[in-house]
Amino acid sequence: MRTTTLGTTGPRTSALGLGCMGMSALYGDADRAESLATIHAALEAGVTLLDTGDFYGMGHNELLINEALRTAPAAHREQALTSVKFGALRTVEGGFTGYDGRPNAVKNFAAYSLQRLGTDHIDIYRIARVDPDVPIEETVGAIAELVEAGHVRHIGLSEVGAETLRRAAAVAPISDLQIEYSLITRGIEAEILPTARELGIGITAYGVLSRGLISGHFTRDRKLAANDFRGMSPRFQGENLDRNLDLVDALRKIAQQKGVTVAQTAIAWVSAQGEDIVPLVGARTRERLNESLGALDVTLDAADLSAIAEAVPADAAAGERYPAQQMAHLDSER
Numbered sequence: 147m148r149t150t151t152l153g154t155t156g157p158r159t160s161a162l163g164l165g166c167m168g169m170s171a172l173y174g175d176a177d178r179a180e181s182l183a184t185i186h187a188a189l190e191a192g193v194t195l196l197d198t199g200d201f202y203g204m205g206h207n208e209l210l211i212n213e214a215l216r217t218a219p220a221a222h223r224e225q226a227l228t229s230v231k232f233g234a235l236r237t238v239e240g241g242f243t244g245y246d247g248r249p250n251a252v253k254n255f256a257a258y259s260l261q262r263l264g265t266d267h268i269d270i271y272r273i274a275r276v277d278p279d280v281p282i283e284e285t286v287g288a289i290a291e292l293v294e295a296g297h298v299r300h301i302g303l304s305e306v307g308a309e310t311l312r313r314a315a316a317v318a319p320i321s322d323l324q325i326e327y328s329l330i331t332r333g334i335e336a337e338i339l340p341t342a343r344e345l346g347i348g349i350t351a352y353g354v355l356s357r358g359l360i361s362g363h364f365t366r367d368r369k370l371a372a373n374d375f376r377g378m379s380p381r382f383q384g385e386n387l388d389r390n391l392d393l394v395d396a397l398r399k400i401a402q403q404k405g406v407t408v409a410q411t412a413i414a415w416v417s418a419q420g421e422d423i424v425p426l427v428g429a430r431t432r433e434r435l436n437e438s439l440g441a442l443d444v445t446l447d448a449a450d451l452s453a454i455a456e457a458v459p460a461d462a463a464a465g466e467r468y469p470a471q472q473m474a475h476l477d478s479e480r
């Protein structure tokens with residue numbers, strides 16, 4: 147497995163991370179046994195970075211990772227890195243009511259996460275969305291205290307813009323920014339990515355398959371469960387979906403010429419944007435994981451990249467990446 151360092155101060159990690167969210171939430175039901183087998187297969191293949199959030203299934207995802215680590219061979223468990231997001235406030239019914247980045251809340255969230263994960267430290271800890279009522283300096287300062295106490299190893303950020311990156315980095319070393327980045331989500335290229343590079347902050351890219359939309363497996367007639375995020379996502383609706391799947395068809399021609407899959411091409415494209423970018427793939431079955439791992443063997447040369455740029459121009463996606471009320475929480479979109 148290829149490895150890379152997250153930013154100038156972050157940990158050494160596999161060049162591909164496993165995002166575990168879909169094993170507990172957002173994309174309809176997942177199979178628990180298959181989820182565990184997928185995490186084990188990822189560790190076996192040398193994937194070390196496991197991404198989660200305490201609010202993914204309201205603790206379910208951390209407990210799943212706990213079980214996967216407990217039942218994995220010691221060597222795999224020891225090399226695993228946990229990347230945990232916190233801060234989201236939930237209702238009993240599963241609704242989201244805001245974010246809490248107050249220092250005492252940060253430490254409270256961390257205490258519960260450590261219990262659920264069954265580990266003595268979290269490798270990378272980050273607030274999922276900036277709390278608009280708490281300066282980022284205070285939230286990051288609280289994580290820095292957790293680092294000092296040995297409960298957390300590195301500080302990350304999620305979906306923040308360039309100015310917040312600078313403010314946070316002035317408080318403590320930041321290992322990586324977790325943010326959506328894919329062939330059809332290119333917003334970070336103008337200002338956020340150059341700023342992260344200037345500050346020595348790595349990128350852990352999520353949504354590299356745009357939540358399955360550009361995986362090559364999503365079809366116009368796919369029925370989504372009522373609790374599937376994609377049922378509300380603008381990119382998956384009506385005409386937007388048609389236009390976005392036309393882009394996938396154009397990408398498929400390039401993938402076929404190279405003898406690889408659409409998903410592998412989309413993941414390899416993100417990897418090709420720089421060694422400082424680690425794609426987090428949302429595989430929740432071993433089959434999808436194996437396909438994703440195959441992307442590490444795909445090399446895109448200049449001709450491939452220009453063919454891809456022509457097939458999927460930077461601003462070609464139809465529809466925003468989140469529904470309007472969720473866009474409003476994105477510091478990265480201000």
Ligand SMILES: NC(=O)c1ccc[n+]([C@@H]2O[C@H](COP(=O)([O-])OP(=O)(O)OC[C@H]3O[C@@H](n4cnc5c(N)ncnc54)[C@H](OP(=O)(O)O)[C@@H]3O)[C@@H](O)[C@H]2O)c1
Pocket residue numbers: 164165166167168173197198199231274304305324325351352353354355356357358359361363409426427428429430431433434435437438
């Ligand atoms: N910081 C943030 O704000 C934030 C937001 C969202 C996610 N994340 C993190 O990033 C991770 C990845 O995000 P994501 O799940 O939205 O990303 P993604 O990899 O773009 O999408 C995952 C979806 O793609 C489908 N898919 C099709 N082919 C696949 C393949 N070969 N490999 C993997 N998935 C394939 C899966 O399909 P099936 O339907 O067949 O399972 C799944 O529904 C999450 O697990 C989470 O840890 C962070």
